Amino acid sequence: MSRLDPPRLSRRSFLSLASLGSFFAALGTAAAGIFRLPNPAVLPGPVRRFKLGPPEQFSAGSETAFAEQNLVLFRDDEGFYAISSTCTHLGCTVARSKDGFACPCHGSRFDSKGSVIGGPAPRPLPWLEVSRAANGDLIVSADNEVPEDTRYRV
Amino acid sequence: MAEAATREFLHNLYELPHTVKDACFRLGKTPESEREESQATFHNLFLHIHSVRVHVRTLKPTLTFGLGLMATASFVITIITGVLLMVYYKPSTDLAYQSIKDIHFTVSTGRFIRNIHRWSAQLMVLVVLLHMARVFFTASYKKPREFNWLVGLGLLVITLALSFTGYLLPWDQLAYWAITIGSNIANSPREFTDAIGITKFFDPGGFQKRLLLGANYVGQDALIRFYVLHVFVLPLALVTLLGVHFWRIRKDGGLAKPEDPPGGLAEWGGERRPVFQPLATKTYGLMALVKGKRPPVNRGPENTVMSWPHLFWAELSVFMVTVAVTLILSFYYDAPLKELANAAIPENPAKAPWYFLGIQELVSYSAFTGGLLIPVIVVVGLALIPFLDRRPGGEGTWFGTNNERSVFWQSLFFACAVTVGMLAFTVNYGWLRNWFPNIHQLWIIAINPGSLLVAIFAAWSLFILKRKDAVRLSAVSLFTCFLVGFTLLTYFATVHRGPNWHFYWWPSQWPVH
Ligand code: HEM
Ligand code: FES
Numbered sequence: 001m002s003r004l005d006p007p008r009l010s011r012r013s014f015l016s017l018a019s020l021g022s023f024f025a026a027l028g029t030a031a032a033g034i035f036r037l038p039n040p041a042v043l044p045g046p047v048r049r050f051k052l053g054p055p056e057q058f059s060a061g062s063e064t065a066f067a068e069q070n071l072v073l074f075r076d077d078e079g080f081y082a083i084s085s086t087c088t089h090l091g092c093t094v095a096r097s098k099d100g101f102a103c104p105c106h107g108s109r110f111d112s113k114g115s116v117i118g119g120p121a122p123r124p125l126p127w128l129e130v131s132r133a134a135n136g137d138l139i140v141s142a143d144n145e146v147p148e149d150t151r152y153r154v
Numbered sequence: 155m156a157e158a159a160t161r162e163f164l165h166n167l168y169e170l171p172h173t174v175k176d177a178c179f180r181l182g183k184t185p186e187s188e189r190e191e192s193q194a195t196f197h198n199l200f201l202h203i204h205s206v207r208v209h210v211r212t213l214k215p216t217l218t219f220g221l222g223l224m225a226t227a228s229f230v231i232t233i234i235t236g237v238l239l240m241v242y243y244k245p246s247t248d249l250a251y252q253s254i255k256d257i258h259f260t261v262s263t264g265r266f267i268r269n270i271h272r273w274s275a276q277l278m279v280l281v282v283l284l285h286m287a288r289v290f291f292t293a294s295y296k297k298p299r300e301f302n303w304l305v306g307l308g309l310l311v312i313t314l315a316l317s318f319t320g321y322l323l324p325w326d327q328l329a330y331w332a333i334t335i336g337s338n339i340a341n342s343p344r345e346f347t348d349a350i351g352i353t354k355f356f357d358p359g360g361f362q363k364r365l366l367l368g369a370n371y372v373g374q375d376a377l378i379r380f381y382v383l384h385v386f387v388l389p390l391a392l393v394t395l396l397g398v399h400f401w402r403i404r405k406d407g408g409l410a411k412p413e414d415p416p417g418g419l420a421e422w423g424g425e426r427r428p429v430f431q432p433l434a435t436k437t438y439g440l441m442a443l444v445k446g447k448r449p450p451v452n453r454g455p456e457n458t459v460m461s462w463p464h465l466f467w468a469e470l471s472v473f474m475v476t477v478a479v480t481l482i483l484s485f486y487y488d489a490p491l492k493e494l495a496n497a498a499i500p501e502n503p504a505k506a507p508w509y510f511l512g513i514q515e516l517v518s519y520s521a522f523t524g525g526l527l528i529p530v531i532v533v534v535g536l537a538l539i540p541f542l543d544r545r546p547g548g549e550g551t552w553f554g555t556n557n558e559r560s561v562f563w564q565s566l567f568f569a570c571a572v573t574v575g576m577l578a579f580t581v582n583y584g585w586l587r588n589w590f591p592n593i594h595q596l597w598i599i600a601i602n603p604g605s606l607l608v609a610i611f612a613a614w615s616l617f618i619l620k621r622k623d624a625v626r627l628s629a630v631s632l633f634t635c636f637l638v639g640f641t642l643l644t645y646f647a648t649v650h651r652g653p654n655w656h657f658y659w660w661p662s663q664w665p666v667h
Contacts, residue, residue: 038379039361044369067498090338090521092331092500104502105335106518107655118588119655120518122345122595 048142055080055138055154065096071128071140072096079151082128082140083114089121101125113148124148191462201466203400207458208465211411211550217292218409220472221285225313226396227476228278233389235271243323245381247374250325251494258491269484275317277480279509282313290539290633291562293548293555293626294410300540302402305395307537312392314509319384321507322377330495331504333380334372337363339517339525346522349595371497411550414457502653511651512643518655519585519602528604532636543629555626561618565631569638572610576603577646581657611635 009017050069058064058075065072065085070093073082085094085101092105100111108119115124129144130152138152166173176182180198185191192206211217242261244253257264286306289295295303322333343359353360368375403409492501506514516524548554553562580603586593611632619628652658653665 035365038365038368040364040368040375043364044375045371045373070498090335090342090517092335092504093498102654104500104654105331105504106514115591116587117591118584120520120587120598122348122521122598 050140050142051133052138052140054136055132058138067093069140069142071142073130073138073140076151079153080130080138081149081151082130084126084128084142086125087121088116088123088125089119094125115148185462188460191460194462201462203404204461204465205404205408206461208461209408209411209458211457212409213459213464213468215468216552217550218288219284220468220475221281221288223469223472224476225278225281225285227473228274228281228480229392229396231274231477231480232271232278235267235274236385236389238267239271240385245323245377247325247377247495250323250377254324254326254491258489265488266484269487269489270480272489273483273487274476274480275320276507276509277476277483279313279317282310283509286310286536287633287637291630292410292550292552294550295540296410296546296549297540297544298406299402299410302399302406303540304537305399305402307533308395309392309399311533312388312395316384316388316392317507318510319380319388322372322380323384324491325377325495327492327495327499327501328490328504330372330497331501332506332510333376335504335514335517336506336510337366337372337376339513339521340366342521342525345520345595346599349599409550412548412554503651503655505647505651508644508648511647512640515643515647515651516604519580519604520599523599523602524604528608531608535632535636539629539633543625545625548626553630555624557622557624557627558630561622561627561630562634565614565618565634566638568614569611569635570642573607573639573642576607577642579603607639611639 048069050066050071052064052066052069052073055075058073058080060075060077063072063074070085071082072085073080086092087094087103087105087108089103089106089108092103094101094103094108094110097109100109100117101114102109103119103121106120108121109117110121110125111117113124114127116122126145127148127150129141129146131139131141132154133139181190181194185194194201195204195206196202239257242253242257242264244250254268257268259265289303289306318333318336322329341359341363343362344353344357345359347353347356347359363370366376366379367373368379505511513525513529516528518524548558553559585602586598614635615628615632618631619625622628649661650657650659652661652663658664
């Protein structure tokens with residue numbers, strides 16, 4: 001072997017490399033652990049299933065806004081449906097306007113069925129699942145989306 | 155014998171003030187020679203981050219306008235007032251609003267301290283941006299200062315994060331809705347992943363939002379996270395990085411400056427400074443050895459003056475000016491406090507603090523492009539500047555290379571015209587969604603007034619590159635466009651956007667609701 005050949009890895013430098021490697025592996029694991037903690041396993045917050053009262057309370061053709069629950073409940077000839085009033089752009093609460101809904105934050109506009117007609121909102125307002133409790137009250141599950149034009153018949 | 159000890163004791167008692175003073179201050183008197191002046195500098199923990207002598211150009215107010223120092227000063231002010239506010243502030247959704255109200259209305263000097271905290275924080279953002287602009291236009295990011303430019307960018311990001319996290323703490327309507335919007339911007343990669351239908355498998359947006367809020371909405375978990383970031387994590391990070399920033403200024407050989415003309419002595423206050431004469435007892439040639447293009451070894455430090463007192467007077471006056479400005483602002487203007495946060499009724503218009511309003515305008519075209527893509531492009535672009543523009547020249551001089559000034563003015567007018575035109579068009583004619591209601595979201599993400607502005611600015615700087623054949627000039631044109639775009643969008647969203655984000659000529663025309 002000529003002197004110009006690169007020297008083989010000596011035992012000493014092999015061990016140093018190995019220990020350095022384990023150091024960085026430990027560092028990486030620690031970093032992963034650090035980021036694991038603030039990522040919540042269970043999301044806090046109330047269950048977003050709202051009891052809205054007996055169906056008879058809402059006449060056909062009516063619409064009722066529930067501000068606390070961020071939704072609007074409609075009843076037409078075919079049945080009940082609920083539309084979320086949380087803007088799909090950046091989460092402001094939309095208000096009822098002449099032709100549907102309007103968002104105060106960046107001017108998104110939706111028609112009365114929640115489809116986007118202007119502004120930056122990327123998606124229509126979600127339609128929410130309507131069902132009934134054992135005592136007959138209407139329930140809206142704000143975490144469950146249903147396809148547009150789904151009605152709940154009583 | 156006993157008498158001698160008594161006398162010694164009494165003598166020591168008499169000398170007490172002097173001996174305590176000598177123990178605290180190593181020099182123990184006002185320095186009288188250059189040697190003592192240098193000792194005063196490097197024997198003191200807080201002063202020794204300065205070199206003992208500074209170049210006279212560094213002290214010229216028009217080189218830096220003291221902007222970096224002013225940022226430091228306003229940061230110190232926010233730290234002091236912030237600790238005072240912590241005495242009464244309670245980071246809980248039930249108590250936060252009331253505690254701020256207490257601070258504002260009942261705590262003695264509470265309102266004044268709160269105002270100072272608020273205005274010096276805003277001053278800091280403004281001044282950091284201006285500082286960055288001065289470093290850019292004096293080409294002070296060039297070798298060997300590339301790294302410090304990156305450190306500075308880190309400082310800019312942390313400064314913005316500090317004010318973002320602080321904005322939530324009062325838990326009023328403004329806070330609640332601005333942070334709801336802000337955290338949904340963190341969620342906005344969903345706009346993209348939804349558009350191509352992969353959110354189920356890959357959802358970086360949701361992950362970022364959960365990390366920030368600890369929940370799906372702005373509530374107690376978000377408040378405590380923001381509080382921890384605001385009062386501990388981010389200030390600590392800023393102080394650490396600031397230490398690196400200052401250390402690098404020293405190691406990079408002080409502030410960037412052009413080569414001294416050979417042999418000549420600069421004028422300083424009307425007199426010519428004598429060449430420095432080392433004392434026989436002690437040399438400090440080595441102490442001044444720093445990594446510069448030419449370490450001043452074997453060379454008299456011409457054109458330099460003692461840091462004590464010249465630099466320290468200058469620094470002290472910048473601190474005084476900063477304090478004065480914040481005090482005056484805080485005396486006349488109160489920090490806002492709206493009604494208690496209410497998740498059912500959004501503030502209308504819900505405006506972020508002024509330095510985020512440019513982004514808010516962009517977000518009103520597309521959340522993903524305006525809130526994330528363009529800011530990331532801007533920060534990465536800024537970070538690349540010193541590595542793409544590497545030809546030396548112009549360091550430490552405003553508009554120091556050929557044609558810089560004219561390219562600056564041309565770009566200024568160009569960018570103004572393009573930005574104003576784009577805004578006027580958008581306000582009058584709307585955008586894709588208004589013309590084609592069923593258009594796919596991907597089109598809007600890709601083509602909107604914000605992304606078009608970025609593309610036009612990039613094209614302009616390429617045009618300058620070709621036409622002027624100088625990388626620095628191309629960088630100048632792009633940076634100028636960025637500054638103009640930022641300023642005009644901020645102005646536009648502040649003054650001309652009202653309820654429902656509609657255009658109004660003046661806020662006085664906003665409908666009453
Ligand atoms: C919290 C924010 C910051 C503080 C407190 C700060 C502070 C300072 C100070 C006191 C100086 C000395 C010269 C002067 O006053 O201009 C300085 C120089 C410098 N800063 Fe910053 N800075 C900050 C942010 C930034 C940013 C955002 C950048 C750029 C992206 C930057 C890049 C630099 C560079 C490259 C120098 C050396 C300039 C030269 O050699 O002439 N800094 N900084
Ligand atoms: S949140 Fe509704 S338009 Fe932005």
